[in-house]
Amino acid sequence: MTSVISPPAATVPPAGPPPRSGKRRRPLGRTPLGLLFSAPYLVFVLLVFAYPLGYSIWISFHDFFFTAPGAVVDRPFVGFDNFVTAFADPAVIRSFGNVAIFLLINVPLTVVLSLLLATALNRATRATTFLRVSFYVPYVTASVAVVAVWIFLFNGGGLVNQILGPLAPDPSWLINSQWAMPTIAFFVTWKQLGFYILLYLAALQGVPKELYESASTDGAGRVRQFFAVTVPGVRPATVLVLLVSTVTGANLFTEPYLLTGGGGPNGASASPVLIMYQRGLQQGQPDVAAAIGVVLVVLVLGIALLQNRFAGGKD
Amino acid sequence: MASTPATKLTASPPRTSRPRRRATIATIVTVGAIALTGCASAGGGGSTDSRGDITIWYSNNEQEVAWGKQMVEAWNADHPDEQITGQEIPAGKSSEEVIGAAITAGNAPCLIYNTAPSAVGQFEKQGGLVDLSTLDGGAAYIKERTGDTAAQYENADGDYFQMPWKSNPVVIFYNKDMFAAAGLDPESPKLSTYADFLATSKTLVDAGVAPNAILPAPTSEFFQSQFDFYPLYAAETGGSQLVEDNKATFADQAGYDVADFWASLYRDGLSSQEQFQGDSFADGAAAMAIVGPWAVSVYKDVNWGAVPVPTKNGTAAADTFTFSDAKNIGMYTACKNQATAWDVLKFSTSEAQDGQLLELTGQMPLRTDLQTTYADYFAANPAYEMFGDQASRTVEVPPGPNTVEMMQAFRDAWSKSVIFGEGDVHTALDDAAAKIDQIAAKP
Numbered sequence: 001m002t003s004v005i006s007p008p009a010a011t012v013p014p015a016g017p018p019p020r021s022g023k024r025r026r027p028l029g030r031t032p033l034g035l036l037f038s039a040p041y042l043v044f045v046l047l048v049f050a051y052p053l054g055y056s057i058w059i060s061f062h063d064f065f066f067t068a069p070g071a072v073v074d075r076p077f078v079g080f081d082n083f084v085t086a087f088a089d090p091a092v093i094r095s096f097g098n099v100a101i102f103l104l105i106n107v108p109l110t111v112v113l114s115l116l117l118a119t120a121l122n123r124a125t126r127a128t129t130f131l132r133v134s135f136y137v138p139y140v141t142a143s144v145a146v147v148a149v150w151i152f153l154f155n156g157g158g159l160v161n162q163i164l165g166p167l168a169p170d171p172s173w174l175i176n177s178q179w180a181m182p183t184i185a186f187f188v189t190w191k192q193l194g195f196y197i198l199l200y201l202a203a204l205q206g207v208p209k210e211l212y213e214s215a216s217t218d219g220a221g222r223v224r225q226f227f228a229v230t231v232p233g234v235r236p237a238t239v240l241v242l243l244v245s246t247v248t249g250a251n252l253f254t255e256p257y258l259l260t261g262g263g264g265p266n267g268a269s270a271s272p273v274l275i276m277y278q279r280g281l282q283q284g285q286p287d288v289a290a291a292i293g294v295v296l297v298v299l300v301l302g303i304a305l306l307q308n309r310f311a312g313g314k315d
Numbered sequence: 316m317a318s319t320p321a322t323k324l325t326a327s328p329p330r331t332s333r334p335r336r337r338a339t340i341a342t343i344v345t346v347g348a349i350a351l352t353g354c355a356s357a358g359g360g361g362s363t364d365s366r367g368d369i370t371i372w373y374s375n376n377e378q379e380v381a382w383g384k385q386m387v388e389a390w391n392a393d394h395p396d397e398q399i400t401g402q403e404i405p406a407g408k409s410s411e412e413v414i415g416a417a418i419t420a421g422n423a424p425c426l427i428y429n430t431a432p433s434a435v436g437q438f439e440k441q442g443g444l445v446d447l448s449t450l451d452g453g454a455a456y457i458k459e460r461t462g463d464t465a466a467q468y469e470n471a472d473g474d475y476f477q478m479p480w481k482s483n484p485v486v487i488f489y490n491k492d493m494f495a496a497a498g499l500d501p502e503s504p505k506l507s508t509y510a511d512f513l514a515t516s517k518t519l520v521d522a523g524v525a526p527n528a529i530l531p532a533p534t535s536e537f538f539q540s541q542f543d544f545y546p547l548y549a550a551e552t553g554g555s556q557l558v559e560d561n562k563a564t565f566a567d568q569a570g571y572d573v574a575d576f577w578a579s580l581y582r583d584g585l586s587s588q589e590q591f592q593g594d595s596f597a598d599g600a601a602a603m604a605i606v607g608p609w610a611v612s613v614y615k616d617v618n619w620g621a622v623p624v625p626t627k628n629g630t631a632a633a634d635t636f637t638f639s640d641a642k643n644i645g646m647y648t649a650c651k652n653q654a655t656a657w658d659v660l661k662f663s664t665s666e667a668q669d670g671q672l673l674e675l676t677g678q679m680p681l682r683t684d685l686q687t688t689y690a691d692y693f694a695a696n697p698a699y700e701m702f703g704d705q706a707s708r709t710v711e712v713p714p715g716p717n718t719v720e721m722m723q724a725f726r727d728a729w730s731k732s733v734i735f736g737e738g739d740v741h742t743a744l745d746d747a748a749a750k751i752d753q754i755a756a757k758p
Contacts, residue, residue: 068648069421071442091727148592155589175533175588175735261534261590266731270535281412282537283720284437 118200203237418443462683483607
């Protein structure tokens with residue numbers, strides 16, 4: 001089933017003297033209404049994302065602290081001093097390492113689990129609503145409430161350790177420097193999974209059933225169909241899941257703040273954003289915090305570009 | 316399948332787009348530059364001569380709300396032209412962040428009755444606080460009311476950017492029933508020396524009356540050291556601050572002794588490295604707690620006793636220092652009617668209002684004559700008598716704009732070496748002291 005889209009006749013230049021350019025006649029383009037509709041979001045993006053990002057970059061190159069309106073202070077340009085101050089601190093370097101561990105666990109786990117569960121849900125014929133709600137509830141529940149439950153589950157005398165018995169780690173999960181960050185990664189994966197499952201469920205609706213029928217006719221089993229039809233069929237959704245989970249993961253804050261009591265034990269679960277919070281808001285050094293933030297943005301953009309290049313194909 | 320020509324028609328960029336894009340970028344850059352410049356030049360503020368209505372914020376706990384409401388009511392009844400609007404401090408991760416944001420936004424109220432001394436240096440640096448020393452009789456009033464203790468609340472130039480208001484001297488609470496169950500004397504517990512404290516703790520845990528002898532929060536927030544290390548260091552040194560004359564003081568024998576004591580508690584399983592969800596003392600997860608007088612109204616269901624914090628060789632209660640856990644009053648530069656605010660500040664720290672504070676909250680007004688002025692109160696409430704006495708021997712966090720950074724540096728070292736037992740405790744304190752010296756030297 002193919003369709004051919006031909007150029008509209010009106011766009012074919014007629015013979016004779018060249019007409020005046022259409023663009024000149026339509027300075028707002030061929031669909032000015034589209035601009036109108038997109039304007040509110042464009043303004044939102046400029047005010048809420050672009051302006052703060054630009055301001056952060058400016059702050060990161062100046063000697064800056066928050067002041068009351070009317071306070072006269074010098075804000076001299078300091079070049080890369082704030083970056084040097086930030087990255088001379090071992091705690092900052094460690095926080096980037098911590099978040100790398102987090103992303104290495106969280107992102108692949110999120111993609112694999114959400115795709116598998118979405119595929120299973122898509123095929124389920126009974127209790128589908130119950131299952132969808134079950135997966136989605138952690139996502140819509142406040143982190144503060146869920147964190148308390150996880151602390152009860154994963155503390156020394158918690159349910160998890162009781163089940164594991166002698167296999168439980170010592171010190172326990174949240175105060176173990178090897179296990180604290182992976183535990184947070186598992187927690188975030190579990191909590192966010194419902195959202196990504198919904199993305200994949202939507203994408204799965206767009207995979208033609210005929211492809212599964214053809215694959216079945218060719219002798220492909222369920223597993224072969226999954227890898228030959230489902231995985232390529234939902235590739236745009238996979239790119240989206242990769243990007244969103246990477247960006248949200250790089251912004252990790254609430255979990256180390258609450259689950260491990262401020263990035264403990266001994267900084268093993270401190271994230272760059274937690275350090276930014278400490279430096280920028282608690283310690284009054286927004287310039288150093290901004291420098292950390294700028295580096296974080298650059299790194300996340302780099303990872304996102306790589307993900308888009310290697311997972312996005314040429315769609 | 317879409318044909319190629321159609322795709323080209325819709326996707327190829329117009330040749331005129333580059334100049335337009337440049338113009339757009341130039342516009343964005345210009346607008347951004349104007350906006351950035353504009354941020355630094357906004358104005359506001361009030362005058363020390365102006366009078367009129369003012370707004371104040373107070374803490375949101377039940378007792379302080381009751382005090383705040385009666386104070387506002389009492390003032391408003393006599394000052395129809397200078398009315399106070401009292402509000403609970405807005406919710407946030409901490410009061411200090413809310414106040415910091417309000418300063419930056421220029422909408423801080425005139426007075427905040429919940430200003431942490433650890434944040435005052437930063438607020439001053441931000442230009443958010445009024446120098447009370449410049450107000451009519453300001454410094455004299457503070458010194459007269461608070462006495463020698465007021466010196467701890469001066470900045471490096473000897474000025475007051477905070478009104479010392481109330482303290483919560485930190486002591487050891489213990490559960491009498493648990494002590495009795497463990498075969499210990501609940502009326503005269505052996506808790507004055509480190510050796511006695513450790514032996515008592517071991518008895519309690521071995522007897523199984525509680526899983527922990529004492530359980531201060533083992534988390535990494537900068538302020539947590541005010542409730543484990545600092546009270547004991549103040550007691551051990553007879554009132555030394557963490558930093559004095561821009562030099563860390565704690566890398567000495569007294570600091571080592573305090574750190575070794577706490578390290579023993581963690582190492583021997585008498586305290587936990589894990590944070591407890593809830594109140595460990597009220598919930599029976601610990602037989603002791605290190606708290607201030609606010610705890611009296613909270614631990615109504617616990618049969619408790621209180622003793623001063625321990626020292627290495629034991630110190631008489633009358634000579635024991637501790638951490639103040641004070642909250643003060645700040646007057647903020649966004650205040651339009653600062654003359655009224657100053658009068659309200661004096662009214663709210665008058666003998667009568669301090670008496671109301673004591674009565675309604677159990678927290679200790681930072682006054683020189685506390686026990687004699689309110690002798691009737693302490694006679695009627697013997698549970699608070701010890702705190703009244705202890706209030707005259709308290710130590711504050713070091714002043715200045717870098718207090719929080721210094722406290723965080725200390726906490727990080729403490730967390731690593733004392734709580735989690737990584738590395739040598741004394742070396743960790745030495746390293747933290749060197750780092751804090753550098754931080755203290757910063758402007």
